[in-house]
Amino acid sequence: MQWLITIAVVLAALALVAFKLWRFGKELSRLSSGGETKTACHGCPGSARSDADLGITIKPLVQIGDKTKHALIALWVVVACIGNVGMSQEIRPPNYDESKASNFDLVSVLAGPDGKLIESKDQWAAQRKYLVDLLAREEYGYAPKDSVAIRTELFDDGPAVLGGQTKANIRRRQIAVFLERDGKQVRVDLALWSPKDRPKAPCFLGLNFRGNQSTCDDPKIRLTTSWCDNRSPGVVDNKATEASRANQSERWPIAQIVEAGFAVATAHYSDIDPDYDDGFENGVHGLFPEDRIDADHPSRWGSVAAWAWGLSRLADVLETLDGVDPKGLMVVGHSRLGKTALWAGATDERFQVVVSNNSGCGGAALSKRIYGESVARINTAFPHWFNRNFRKYNDREDLLLFDQHQLIATIAPRPVYIASASNDKWADPLGELLSGHHASSAYRLFGKQGLDAVELPAVNTPIAQGAIGYHLRDGEHDMLLYDWEQFIAFAKQHGF
Numbered sequence: 001m002q003w004l005i006t007i008a009v010v011l012a013a014l015a016l017v018a019f020k021l022w023r024f025g026k027e028l029s030r031l032s033s034g035g036e037t038k039t040a041c042h043g044c045p046g047s048a049r050s051d052a053d054l055g056i057t058i059k060p061l062v063q064i065g066d067k068t069k070h071a072l073i074a075l076w077v078v079v080a081c082i083g084n085v086g087m088s089q090e091i092r093p094p095n096y097d098e099s100k101a102s103n104f105d106l107v108s109v110l111a112g113p114d115g116k117l118i119e120s121k122d123q124w125a126a127q128r129k130y131l132v133d134l135l136a137r138e139e140y141g142y143a144p145k146d147s148v149a150i151r152t153e154l155f156d157d158g159p160a161v162l163g164g165q166t167k168a169n170i171r172r173r174q175i176a177v178f179l180e181r182d183g184k185q186v187r188v189d190l191a192l193w194s195p196k197d198r199p200k201a202p203c204f205l206g207l208n209f210r211g212n213q214s215t216c217d218d219p220k221i222r223l224t225t226s227w228c229d230n231r232s233p234g235v236v237d238n239k240a241t242e243a244s245r246a247n248q249s250e251r252w253p254i255a256q257i258v259e260a261g262f263a264v265a266t267a268h269y270s271d272i273d274p275d276y277d278d279g280f281e282n283g284v285h286g287l288f289p290e291d292r293i294d295a296d297h298p299s300r301w302g303s304v305a306a307w308a309w310g311l312s313r314l315a316d317v318l319e320t321l322d323g324v325d326p327k328g329l330m331v332v333g334h335s336r337l338g339k340t341a342l343w344a345g346a347t348d349e350r351f352q353v354v355v356s357n358n359s360g361c362g363g364a365a366l367s368k369r370i371y372g373e374s375v376a377r378i379n380t381a382f383p384h385w386f387n388r389n390f391r392k393y394n395d396r397e398d399l400l401l402f403d404q405h406q407l408i409a410t411i412a413p414r415p416v417y418i419a420s421a422s423n424d425k426w427a428d429p430l431g432e433l434l435s436g437h438h439a440s441s442a443y444r445l446f447g448k449q450g451l452d453a454v455e456l457p458a459v460n461t462p463i464a465q466g467a468i469g470y471h472l473r474d475g476e477h478d479m480l481l482y483d484w485e486q487f488i489a490f491a492k493q494h495g496f
């Protein structure tokens with residue numbers, strides 16, 4: 001319907017332009033054939049009154065100017081209408097029909113820029129670099145090359161309070177991490193829980209959506225002062241209140257993680273970059289104004305790349321802390337922060353294990369399958385997450401010369417775990433599994449098993465024999481204790 005209206009408006013505008021141009025042409029020929037004549041009727045066909053009757057002398061130049069103006073206005077209308085067609089183009093409805101999602105071609109993760117397949121693990125470092133660069137250029141954006149100064153302040157160190165109980169066996173620390181450059185600074189609050197009985201614990205690091213205070217009921221956790229989504233409980237005027245404490249604690253089963261022998265660290269993603277489209281002024285983008293994405297620099301960093309860069313800065317801090325194994329850093333994230341965890345794993349090889357939970361489009365799910373959330377939908381709803389080049393693929397997945405299996409492959413040979421949920425069709429569980437499957441040849445170069453499965457397993461039946469693990473949790477889009485239990489088992493299986 002919208003199309004029909006737009007076409008009708010364009011046709012009407014075109015007709016108006018043609019008419020004006022015709023009148024303009026007539027006027028020009030009249031001028032070239034002798035100068036001033038008078039129109040028999042000025043603006044009212046059939047009128048008996050002429051300009052001569054009214055005693056008006058017509059000034060052709062002024063008249064031509066008016067006509068030109070009208071023609072230009074009409075032309076502008078046409079251009080605006082055409083622009084409108086482009087802008088308001090309806091996004092293809094989401095597909096949930098598996099028969100329409102199965103016909104796609106993927107480039108091998110071993111194929112280099114010339115299309116030739118690499119054959120040995122000695123070639124992997126260069127191939128990995130090529131893939132990371134491809135994904136940075138076309139999707140996530142390049143983070144700045146310049147560095148920041150990092151200053152830390154430990155403002156809390158004591159026993160954890162979890163589930164209303166003081167846990168003598170769990171050490172809680174809170175560290176203000178200041179990222180500084182050219183007189184500007186961004187503060188990121190890092191909360192860390194570590195087991196007292198393991199001097200160098202491998203550490204899961206993941207960003208949270210609502211502030212560190214939302215991850216547990218410990219009243220000592222500093223309330224975030226960064227931007228929060230008003231739709232989250234306990235948020236007033238984009239600020240967290242006391243009522244927001246523990247409201248996402250089911251995503252952070254801290255006691256269980258630490259009692260399994262691991263440290264766990266988290267920070268509010270808004271500390272790094274508030275999650276709304278502000279033209280990349282705030283958060284860490286603001287530290288690098290000369291690296292800001294714009295029409296002339298469509299491959300610079302979006303928010304996912306900024307959050308991933310922030311995770312690397314937190315890794316810089318974590319690897320210096322006692323109680324944490326600097327060789328045991330593992331990155332984890334849910335949903336948009338699962339996309340972020342994967343990109344952090346791609347760009348920073350210090351993350352020894354990478355965990356993507358329900359990461360979906362722009363995360364583990366293959367875009368070319370066109371199932372659930374699409375490139376066009378994500379780029380429209382969240383124009384700040386990816387770079388501008390990624391918009392080329394809005395409803396044009398056929399143009400994609402890469403896909404998310406290459407993102408998974410960039411993590412090779414390090415173990416990667418992909419978690420889906422059965423009711424999370426928007427994130428395309430099968431597309432998430434197939435990414436892992438198609439990344440497997442990179443792992444085979446190292447004599448490692450990837451993910452053989454090409455079909456979804458039964459719910460709550462993890463596939464974790466190889467270096468690419470997968471499970472389909474029964475239920476909704478979320479990250480719950482069941483998911484963490486699998487991440488922990490997978491990390492242990494890989495020696496952590």
Ligand code: GTR
Pocket residue numbers: 334335336337359360361373378
């Ligand atoms: C949705 C978005 C998904 C996913 C999710 C989330 O609105 O479409 O790609 O990232 O948000 O982060 O919770």
